[in-house]
Amino acid sequence: MTEITRDVVVIGAGAAGLTAANELKKAGLSVAVLEARDRVGGRLWTDVIDGAMLEIGGQWVSPDQDALKDTLAELGLETYDRYREGDSVYIGQDGVLTRFTGEIFPVKPDTEKVIVELIEKLDAMVALVDPDRPWESPDAEALDSISFEEWLKQQTDDTEARENIALFIAGAMLTKPAHAFSTLQALLMAASAGSFSNLVDADFILDARVVGGLQQVPLLLAERLGDDVHLNAPVRTLRWNDEGVTAEAEGVTVHARRVIIALAPVLYNRISFVPALPRRQHQMHQHISMGFVIKVHAVYDRPFWREQGLSGTAFSPYELSHEAYDNTNHGDERGTLVGFVSDKNADGVFALSAEERKERILESLSHYYGPEAKNPVVYYESDWGSEEWTRGAYAASFDLGGLHRYGADLRTPVGPISFACSDMAGAGYQHVDGAIRMGRLAAERIVAEEHALIGAQA
Numbered sequence: 001m002t003e004i005t006r007d008v009v010v011i012g013a014g015a016a017g018l019t020a021a022n023e024l025k026k027a028g029l030s031v032a033v034l035e036a037r038d039r040v041g042g043r044l045w046t047d048v049i050d051g052a053m054l055e056i057g058g059q060w061v062s063p064d065q066d067a068l069k070d071t072l073a074e075l076g077l078e079t080y081d082r083y084r085e086g087d088s089v090y091i092g093q094d095g096v097l098t099r100f101t102g103e104i105f106p107v108k109p110d111t112e113k114v115i116v117e118l119i120e121k122l123d124a125m126v127a128l129v130d131p132d133r134p135w136e137s138p139d140a141e142a143l144d145s146i147s148f149e150e151w152l153k154q155q156t157d158d159t160e161a162r163e164n165i166a167l168f169i170a171g172a173m174l175t176k177p178a179h180a181f182s183t184l185q186a187l188l189m190a191a192s193a194g195s196f197s198n199l200v201d202a203d204f205i206l207d208a209r210v211v212g213g214l215q216q217v218p219l220l221l222a223e224r225l226g227d228d229v230h231l232n233a234p235v236r237t238l239r240w241n242d243e244g245v246t247a248e249a250e251g252v253t254v255h256a257r258r259v260i261i262a263l264a265p266v267l268y269n270r271i272s273f274v275p276a277l278p279r280r281q282h283q284m285h286q287h288i289s290m291g292f293v294i295k296v297h298a299v300y301d302r303p304f305w306r307e308q309g310l311s312g313t314a315f316s317p318y319e320l321s322h323e324a325y326d327n328t329n330h331g332d333e334r335g336t337l338v339g340f341v342s343d344k345n346a347d348g349v350f351a352l353s354a355e356e357r358k359e360r361i362l363e364s365l366s367h368y369y370g371p372e373a374k375n376p377v378v379y380y381e382s383d384w385g386s387e388e389w390t391r392g393a394y395a396a397s398f399d400l401g402g403l404h405r406y407g408a409d410l411r412t413p414v415g416p417i418s419f420a421c422s423d424m425a426g427a428g429y430q431h432v433d434g435a436i437r438m439g440r441l442a443a444e445r446i447v448a449e450e451h452a453l454i455g456a457q458a
């Protein structure tokens with residue numbers, strides 16, 4: 001058992017924890033990062049499966065994500081645009097496939113009118129929401145007590161319009177059914193990306209990827225920390241008082257003045273806090289849960305859909321894979337499609353055998369791209385629900401009423417304990433950008449307090 005002393009111990013080597021540790025080190029503080037897994041990156045994981053490089057976790061960068069873009073520039077990482085030439089496809093309520101360009105799905109004119117009006121209304125509501133303080137928005141309490149599904153029902157009888165608008169937040173973002181989260185939570189999701197229109201616009205929200213994979217961010221950040229990153233070190237116990245903390249992980253114990261807990265809030269209860277966390281945290285953390293989505297990777301000998309003039313971008317609230325994209329790697333001759341199977345659909349296919357599940361998912365992709373989609377040379381399902389140290393995808397959100405009731409306290413430190421994670425971000429919420437912002441914020445607070453302490457002692 002190694003026993004060490006540092007100024008700050010960081011629990012979790014995802015984008016948030018590694019950003020925080022680097023910022024602390026830059027400010028002259030000593031750090032140790034304790035990571036449960038045998039790798040860094042958390043929900044960022046680029047790996048080679050059957051000869052194909054796949055982004056098993058997060059991958060896309062959008063133009064508003066300044067914190068992530070700054071980090072990419074600092075680390076010397078390059079991006080490339082998602083392939084988007086040609087037509088997108090949409091499968092409607094009637095099961096008919098239509099090719100289209102632009103952002104609005106090719107639905108009948110009445111439905112299109114309702115969709116456009118709803119997007120305008122949501123944009124206006126989102127404009128009043130500060131993503132860092134959604135609980136202070138006008139009508140926040142009322143909006144947090146009504147599910148997004150119910151709110152949409154109150155707006156229109158047009159089911160196809162409702163199902164399309166719900167899709168952007170439910171299946172595509174929070175990865176929970178639209179009855180399971182509030183309208184305020186939906187507005188936060190949109191506000192965190194700048195507007196509801198930005199979320200609707202695949203060319204904005206899924207703009208670019210990193211050459212060589214997004215896991216390079218945590219890998220390079222960890223490289224700068226060297227031996228200060230300890231892998232295979234799940235923290236089991238955290239002892240704390242006003243003087244400092246002791247983090248007891250497998251194989252290593254760290255004594256420090258402060259700790260940053262940089263993991264998904266759903267995992268806090270894996271750590272035994274001595275003494276226990278306060279009542280507020282005990283209650284609050286029970287109202288946050290992970291969404292659930294399967295990210296499906298299908299690699300083909302060539303991007304055959306491009307020969308048909310298709311961009312690869314595909315949507316349907318009525319398909320098992322509700323959205324899919326051309327995910328071909330930079331400079332790769334082969335073509336890769338990525339599809340997503342969310343929440344209840346994911347539950348349904350996980351009740352099947354692996355073979356049946358693959359068949360059902362590829363069948364769904366073939367509805368968008370034709371029968372060739374059924375025969376990939378590499379097929380892989382990212383299943384974050386079975387990952388002990390994540391337990392879902394993409395990220396966590398509050399249940400009905402939780403955001404208004406508890407949101408303001410989620411990032412509040414408790415004694416020497418700070419919290420940082422993409423799941424508690426305002427701008428960049430649920431994204432790598434948010435993880436980096438939260439890592440920076442936690443580090444900035446600690447550095448300011450340490451400097452104030454040194455000033456007071458001088």
Ligand SMILES: Cc1cc2nc3c(=O)[nH]c(=O)nc-3n(C[C@H](O)[C@H](O)[C@H](O)COP(=O)(O)OP(=O)(O)OC[C@H]3O[C@@H](n4cnc5c(N)ncnc54)[C@H](O)[C@@H]3O)c2cc1C
Nearest residue numbers: 012014015016036042043058059060235389421422431432
């Ligand atoms: C399939 C998928 C696709 C996504 N797509 C995108 C995308 O395209 N763009 C985007 O911006 N974001 C995307 N995201 C979200 C993004 O990846 C996450 O929001 C972000 O990486 C979270 O970073 P984090 O550091 O906050 O948390 P995490 O990455 O979850 O890091 C937490 C770390 O803590 C460790 N840990 C947990 N418990 C303990 C313990 N007791 N002791 C020690 N260590 C512990 C974990 O192993 C993990 O390494 C996606 C996520 C998934 C899963």
